[in-house]
Amino acid sequence: MSFDLRLISEVEHAIATGSVERRNTALRRVTDLFLIGADQYSDDEIALFDDVIIRLAADIELSARSLLAVRLAPISNAPPNTIRALAFDDAIEVARPVLVQSERLDDRTLVENGRKKSQEHLLAISRRRSLSEPVTDMLVQRGNQRVVLSAAENGGARFSDLGFAILVERSAGDDRLAACVGARPEIPPHLFLELLAKASNVVRAKLEAEHPQARRKVHEVVEEVAERIRTETLDGAPDRAAARALVESLHRSGELDDSRLRAFANDGRSEEITVAFALLCEISLQFVERAMMQERPETVLVLARAVGVSWSTVKAILLLRAGKRIMAADEVAQCLARFERLKPTTAKEILRFYQKRDLAGTKRPV
Numbered sequence: 001m002s003f004d005l006r007l008i009s010e011v012e013h014a015i016a017t018g019s020v021e022r023r024n025t026a027l028r029r030v031t032d033l034f035l036i037g038a039d040q041y042s043d044d045e046i047a048l049f050d051d052v053i054i055r056l057a058a059d060i061e062l063s064a065r066s067l068l069a070v071r072l073a074p075i076s077n078a079p080p081n082t083i084r085a086l087a088f089d090d091a092i093e094v095a096r097p098v099l100v101q102s103e104r105l106d107d108r109t110l111v112e113n114g115r116k117k118s119q120e121h122l123l124a125i126s127r128r129r130s131l132s133e134p135v136t137d138m139l140v141q142r143g144n145q146r147v148v149l150s151a152a153e154n155g156g157a158r159f160s161d162l163g164f165a166i167l168v169e170r171s172a173g174d175d176r177l178a179a180c181v182g183a184r185p186e187i188p189p190h191l192f193l194e195l196l197a198k199a200s201n202v203v204r205a206k207l208e209a210e211h212p213q214a215r216r217k218v219h220e221v222v223e224e225v226a227e228r229i230r231t232e233t234l235d236g237a238p239d240r241a242a243a244r245a246l247v248e249s250l251h252r253s254g255e256l257d258d259s260r261l262r263a264f265a266n267d268g269r270s271e272e273i274t275v276a277f278a279l280l281c282e283i284s285l286q287f288v289e290r291a292m293m294q295e296r297p298e299t300v301l302v303l304a305r306a307v308g309v310s311w312s313t314v315k316a317i318l319l320l321r322a323g324k325r326i327m328a329a330d331e332v333a334q335c336l337a338r339f340e341r342l343k344p345t346t347a348k349e350i351l352r353f354y355q356k357r358d359l360a361g362t363k364r365p366v
Helices: 005-017 020-036 043-057 062-072 080-087 092-101 107-116 119-126 133-142 145-153 161-170 175-182 189-198 201-210 212-235 240-252 258-266 270-281 285-293 298-306 311-322 329-341 344-362
Strands: none
Touching: 020 043, 020 062, 043 062, 043 080, 062 080, 062 092, 080 092, 080 107, 092 119, 107 119, 107 133, 119 133, 119 145, 133 145, 133 161, 145 161, 145 175, 161 175, 161 189, 161 344, 175 189, 175 201, 189 201, 240 270, 258 270, 258 311, 270 285, 270 298, 270 311, 270 344, 285 298, 298 311, 298 329, 298 344, 311 329
C-alpha cells in the first residue's frame, strides 16, 4: 500500500499550517482510505495510518473527534494508538463509541480507563458485548449504582466471587439491582441465599418463584440463626468485658497468634474468637458476630485467610461455630477445598471491601 502523493502533500501541509479546516479535511480523507481497505492492511501499514491519524487528530474540534470515534469503533483492526487516545478522551461523546464497541481495547486498558475516567466512561464500558472478571471487579467497586446495574444486566459479563459479594452488598435497598443479581444463574449459592435474606418482600417473592428450591433453604437459615440467638440468651452470654480485655492485651503484646486462636477455639471460647477476628481484621465486633452466626462459612474463611490463619485453626473455629451440630467429613473437606482455593490476595481484597462497607454502616444515622 502506498499513499497517494497528493494526499501525503495535503497531510503535511495541513499539519504544517495548523489550519483546523485543512486538518479536518485531511483526516476525513485518510480515514476514508483506511476504512476502504481496512481488512487488507498489514500491521506496518496500520501503524502508518495510526501515526498519520494521531498527528492530524491533535487539537481538532469535538465534533470531528466524535465522528472519528464513531467511524473507527466497529473496526476490529483499527489503529491501536488512535483508539486508545479516543477511549481516554475526557469528552464522553468521543470516548463512548470506542469504549462500548472497540475490540482493540484489552482488559488492562479498560481497567486503567475505568480507574482514571468518569462515571460516564464506566457506564460505557459496562455496556460492552462481553466483560471479563477483572473488568467487572473494577466496575462494581468504582461505579455508581447506575454503572453497577448496567454491568449486572449485561448478559455477556462474568463476575468473580469478589464481584458477586460486592453486588450482593450493593443490592441492599435497591430492588431492581437485587432482582437482576439474583436472576443471574451463575451466582454462588451462598451469596444467592444472602441476597434473598436481605431482599424486600417483593424481590424475595420474585426470586423464590424463579428458584423455588431456595425458599425452604432460606427459611432454614433464618430458623437456625434464631435458634442460636435463643440458645445464647438462655445459656447466658460470656463475660464480654473480660474476653475483650484479655484478647486486647494479647494483641498489644503481639501474642494473639495462630496457636492462641486455635486454643480459644478448642476450649469453646467463641467470644474470644470473635474479638480476636475483629482486632486482627480491623472490623467491627458486630460484623464478626454476624459472620460467626451465618450458616455458610465463606465470610469466616475470608477473614481467616486474609490474616494468615492456618487451616487447622480454621477447622477448630468451624467446629466451634457448628455448636451441637456435627460437621460431616465431606462438609469439612469442602470447606478445606474452598479455603485452599481462596488466594490470600483475593481474601485481603474482599476484607478491604468488608471494612469499607462496615465503616459506612457504622456512620449511618440511627
